[in-house]
Amino acid sequence: MTMRAILSSLLLVLPFLAQPAAAQDAAAGERSFNKCRACHQVGESARNMVGPELNGLIGRHSGAVEGYSYSAANKNSGLTWDEATFTDYIKDPRAKIPGTKMIFAGIKNEKEIKDLIAFFKQFDKDGKKL
Known part of the structure; x- marks a missing residue:
């Protein structure tokens, strides 16, 4: 392969390598x-349903x-919902908190979970968009 061909190939690939993560x-x-809507709400008029409202x-x-009315397992888990904890939880809620009442198959796709977190982060504890 000639130097010109190598440089040409690099010029085609470099823009993709320089892209930030999605x-x-x-x-x-x-x-x-x-x-999540069948069980949870978010926003200024959110209320508890089958699951708690998710503001803040x-x-x-x-x-x-x-x-x-949380399960004892959830109340006593000692978890704080940061991005890493929520990511582990939403993939398999019953594995993260054995004994939780949440019946959900989970979301496995990392990008989808990150997007869901971005959606939640828009709402303060009162459901107002930040």
Whole structure:
């Protein structure tokens, strides 16, 4: 292979290597949240349903939503919902918190989880968009 061919190949590949990792996409996360809507709400009018409302989720302690009847496993888990903890949990809720009442097959796709987190991060504890 000639030097010219090597340089040509590099010029084609370099722009792709220089691309940053895909950013979180809150709009895509909102679409993903459709999987959660049967049990959870978010936003200013959110209320507890089958599951607790999810306003201010990131940074909140597990089992902390007032008025929601959590399982003992969830209340006593000692978890704080940061991005890493939520990512592990949403992949397989019953593996992360054995004894949780949450019945959900999980979301395995890393990009989808990141987008869902970006969607949640838009809402403060009162459901107001930041």
